[in-house]
Amino acid sequence: MVSAEPEFLIFRGALVQAASDTRADYTPDGLVLVDPGRDRGGRILAIGPVETVAATYGLDPRALPTGERSNGGKDLWLPAFFDTHFHWVQDAVREMPKYSLIEWLNTITFPEEAKFADAAYAEERAASFWKQILSLGTVGGLCYSSPHEVALEAAFRHAPRDFYIGNVLMTMECPGYLQQNEADSIARVQRCAGRFGPRYVASPRFAPTTAPAVMRAAAEAAQAVNSFQQTHLGETLAEIDWVLGIYQTLPGFEDVSSYAEIYNRVGMLGEKTVLGHCLHLKPEEWELLADSGSRIASCPTSNAPVEQMGLGSGLFDYPTAEAYGIPWALASDIGGGPYLSMFDVMHSFVEQNRELSRQGATYTKALRRSTAMGAALMDLPNRGMLDRGASFDAIRVGMPEGTFQAGPAEPVLAALCQQVSDRKDYEELVLETFIRGESRFKREVKPCV
Numbered sequence: 001m002v003s004a005e006p007e008f009l010i011f012r013g014a015l016v017q018a019a020s021d022t023r024a025d026y027t028p029d030g031l032v033l034v035d036p037g038r039d040r041g042g043r044i045l046a047i048g049p050v051e052t053v054a055a056t057y058g059l060d061p062r063a064l065p066t067g068e069r070s071n072g073g074k075d076l077w078l079p080a081f082f083d084t085h086f087h088w089v090q091d092a093v094r095e096m097p098k099y100s101l102i103e104w105l106n107t108i109t110f111p112e113e114a115k116f117a118d119a120a121y122a123e124e125r126a127a128s129f130w131k132q133i134l135s136l137g138t139v140g141g142l143c144y145s146s147p148h149e150v151a152l153e154a155a156f157r158h159a160p161r162d163f164y165i166g167n168v169l170m171t172m173e174c175p176g177y178l179q180q181n182e183a184d185s186i187a188r189v190q191r192c193a194g195r196f197g198p199r200y201v202a203s204p205r206f207a208p209t210t211a212p213a214v215m216r217a218a219a220e221a222a223q224a225v226n227s228f229q230q231t232h233l234g235e236t237l238a239e240i241d242w243v244l245g246i247y248q249t250l251p252g253f254e255d256v257s258s259y260a261e262i263y264n265r266v267g268m269l270g271e272k273t274v275l276g277h278c279l280h281l282k283p284e285e286w287e288l289l290a291d292s293g294s295r296i297a298s299c300p301t302s303n304a305p306v307e308q309m310g311l312g313s314g315l316f317d318y319p320t321a322e323a324y325g326i327p328w329a330l331a332s333d334i335g336g337g338p339y340l341s342m343f344d345v346m347h348s349f350v351e352q353n354r355e356l357s358r359q360g361a362t363y364t365k366a367l368r369r370s371t372a373m374g375a376a377l378m379d380l381p382n383r384g385m386l387d388r389g390a391s392f393d394a395i396r397v398g399m400p401e402g403t404f405q406a407g408p409a410e411p412v413l414a415a416l417c418q419q420v421s422d423r424k425d426y427e428e429l430v431l432e433t434f435i436r437g438e439s440r441f442k443r444e445v446k447p448c449v
């Protein structure tokens with residue numbers, strides 16, 4: 001990057017972005033001009049092939065950056081990621097062994113979350129976590145914290161502004177060391193909604209651990225400040241049996257026949273509600289989600305088979321979601337998902353759907369659902385896309401080696417996601433991360449010796 005002209009920032013390299021689920025645009029040698037004014041959102045003033053943009057703006061080609069890396073490789077620019085479902089307080093346990101959802105929660109996840117009652121621990125973890133997520137190219141998303149207010153405060157201190165966060169609400173069917181009483185839980189959600197406003201996410205953990213009165217109060221508190229709500233729905237069959245067994249003994253729910261109907265009865269469904277997983281839904285549940293305008297965060301690495309380090313819960317039926325017109329985006333769900341990089345999530349989405357021979361599960365679609373659709377789920381228009389007028393939310397990576405460099409986009413994206421031999425290596429892919437035109441992470445390049 002150089003500032004050849006004072007009135008804009010200039011970036012050069014190959015450009016790729018998913019304009020839709022079925023179309024990605026690819027420019028082998030592109031130029032992006034960005035308005036440097038932070039108050040104006042770091043908007044893209046011009047984007048396209050180098051010659052076209054340079055000619056339009058009267059730029060001297062000799063004064064432009066080369067788009068070449070010091071090691072001889074080329075830069076490749078992509079829109080930055082939005083991760084619509086993850087638990088920042090589970091970062092330490094994301095690679096732990098998983099056998100079943102409920103066992104994993106009780107033996108590994110809940111004890112880790114309990115540590116976040118300690119303000120010093122929460123602060124230390126928050127400082128490193130939010131740095132780490134920017135190094136992976138994720139610039140916004142919807143996030144679950146532990147039940148504790150000190151952990152939520154620490155997260156808000158360190159998270160960039162397009163991360164929306166909520167403390168999980170747990171008032172029953174959970175270990176005593178995490179359980180709150182209903183009155184305290186309601187008071188906390190009301191207080192936090194007031195303190196953090198639209199960035200607060202009312203987050204009943206899920207119906208089995210959160211009393212109906214608490215879910216109802218949380219929904220009202222969220223609606224009062226126009227903030228989002230999030231919870232889990234239909235992740236595993238054992239969980240669904242458990243939930244219905246609990247609710248069929250509760251007054252007002254004796255006749256409840258589906259998991260989604262519970263959320264419907266407490267007033268939680270709606271356009272500002274993002275439901276995680278949604279793997280095992282009955283037709284009437286799909287209809288409830290569609291009619292209410294609810295949205296879905298799908299977490300393929302978390303739902304993947306146990307041998308792929310997931311919880312073995314199943315695979316999201318995105319064709320049905322799309323047939324109902326339900327908006328959905330991809331998400332990492334760490335710690336259920338083992339890795340925080342959205343490249344890992346994209347790759348798992350493509351691989352698992354291809355094994356089922358589902359049509360249309362391309363890297364193009366995976367990119368779209370990890371960037372602009374993630375932002376759209378959060379009501380953030382013109383974000384996570386490399387378009388004129390959009391904010392420059394972008395990541396710079398090295399162009400993978402191969403013979404596809406002239407495009408089209410799909411083989412370039414496939415090569416990018418398939419080049420690692422170990423899934424941990426996705427954590428090294430991003431060289432630089434920009435949010436609204438501002439560089440927020442830059443990888444130190446080790447000199448070749």
Ligand SMILES: [Zn+2]
Nearest residue numbers: 232276333336
């Ligand atoms: Zn989750």
